[in-house]
Amino acid sequence: MDKHYISDSLLFDIWCWKDCTPAILKRAIQQLASIGVNYTTIEADCWYGERTPAQNYELQYTPFHWSISDGNAWDLSKPNPEWDARLREFVQLCNANGIIVQLQLFTQQYSHWSDFMPWSRNVNGVNGLWPCTDYHRAYVHRAVNACQGLDVRYSAGCELSGNPADVARFHLDVLSIPYLRGVPLTSLLLGTDQADTFVKPSNSNLESEQIKGQFDKLWMDTYGMIGDKDSTAYFIRRYAHKVHDLNMSGALDIGIEYHAPYATQWEYSTDGDWTGDSPTDFIEHQGRIDRKPSAQQMYNLSAKLFDAFNRPIVIDVFHEGQYDGKTGRPVMSRLIDATPLLANTLGVVRAYEERYGKLENHGKPVDPYEPPDDGVPPETDETQDGLKPRDNPSITWQGWLGLAVILIVLILMAIAIGG
Numbered sequence: 001m002d003k004h005y006i007s008d009s010l011l012f013d014i015w016c017w018k019d020c021t022p023a024i025l026k027r028a029i030q031q032l033a034s035i036g037v038n039y040t041t042i043e044a045d046c047w048y049g050e051r052t053p054a055q056n057y058e059l060q061y062t063p064f065h066w067s068i069s070d071g072n073a074w075d076l077s078k079p080n081p082e083w084d085a086r087l088r089e090f091v092q093l094c095n096a097n098g099i100i101v102q103l104q105l106f107t108q109q110y111s112h113w114s115d116f117m118p119w120s121r122n123v124n125g126v127n128g129l130w131p132c133t134d135y136h137r138a139y140v141h142r143a144v145n146a147c148q149g150l151d152v153r154y155s156a157g158c159e160l161s162g163n164p165a166d167v168a169r170f171h172l173d174v175l176s177i178p179y180l181r182g183v184p185l186t187s188l189l190l191g192t193d194q195a196d197t198f199v200k201p202s203n204s205n206l207e208s209e210q211i212k213g214q215f216d217k218l219w220m221d222t223y224g225m226i227g228d229k230d231s232t233a234y235f236i237r238r239y240a241h242k243v244h245d246l247n248m249s250g251a252l253d254i255g256i257e258y259h260a261p262y263a264t265q266w267e268y269s270t271d272g273d274w275t276g277d278s279p280t281d282f283i284e285h286q287g288r289i290d291r292k293p294s295a296q297q298m299y300n301l302s303a304k305l306f307d308a309f310n311r312p313i314v315i316d317v318f319h320e321g322q323y324d325g326k327t328g329r330p331v332m333s334r335l336i337d338a339t340p341l342l343a344n345t346l347g348v349v350r351a352y353e354e355r356y357g358k359l360e361n362h363g364k365p366v367d368p369y370e371p372p373d374d375g376v377p378p379e380t381d382e383t384q385d386g387l388k389p390r391d392n393p394s395i396t397w398q399g400w401l402g403l404a405v406i407l408i409v410l411i412l413m414a415i416a417i418g419g
Helices: 022-034 053-059 081-096 111-116 134-146 164-180 207-223 240-249 251-258 295-308 345-356 397-418
Strands: 005-008 039-043 064-066 074-079 100-107 152-158 265-269 282-285 288-291 314-318
Touching: 005 345, 022 081, 039 314, 053 064, 074 081, 074 134, 081 100, 081 134, 100 134, 134 164, 152 164, 164 207, 295 314, 295 345, 314 345
Parallel strands: 005 039, 005 314, 039 100, 100 152, 265 314
Antiparallel strands: 064 074, 282 288
């Protein structure tokens, strides 16, 4: 079994797109496994961009139907079973290729992006993620049902922030559902993935530290002490060059000393440009410009983390280059051949394998891509009876009958004109 988790989130938002056929999904997942990837994270409730619910429903397998009475809103009382089926299909494909899937169940987002999420734009009176309602709970139960018997991790969400008491309570409400259905604590993950977590709680009044502390208390008051107090993972999501800055300042060592004993996730954003396929020296993403790390930098920082942690960690490589910068939509050809996108992930792989040996998945075969049959028979020179035209030159009796009918009609028309 691999000592650490090498994660690549190539399919983070793409797993639910209808253009991403099962054949493309399989091809992309096999490419990840072939370089050693053993973990991936997805946004379970989908990414909506600035599109209307009707548009997103057309493009993606979304968790809910859009409202017929209000085409600009979602109806949380009408689950979309196609979402459940695609989720299970995706996780099964990943597990079959040796990849664990982490579900980020809820996406709060930031700024105006949250306005397009079903938790904010709906006809059911739900306004955001908290308080947790029966609609939220029913959605989590669907995710657990879809992934029953599969190897998954449940994260309460992505970019969850707000009043610490509200966020901590939301985590308890959400993570209690898989826990009470038999999912172990080590598969339940906090979603306070903010950048200000490199301090010890006693020295900090920061929001994210308060969320963690309040969640710990709520969990123990509800379920008691089970093993280590920090049984859930505490995710740190930092762009690679920012991790480098933390390393130089010594803050990285504080993070290593404090954070949870199960698994801490470190995210590297490697490429992409939302303004249109420009040179990749910088990442321009939603008004923020980040310097693109090199494969060597990925190697250096991963080596530092591997050397520092005795417990398992997740190093996640997050891509944006699989999207068209102008439309914000995924480009399927970039998944069919993902080699250019995966170059930096190999920097993490190299750092791991120099220390611990070959990753179990590394070197697995990738099947040739076979486009799906669209139902239109391919062009061929075969006749219905299997013989080629040159081998069967005679006209059938049906053909002679048709010609006779046409001839009779022409004769009658000539008589009528002549009369």
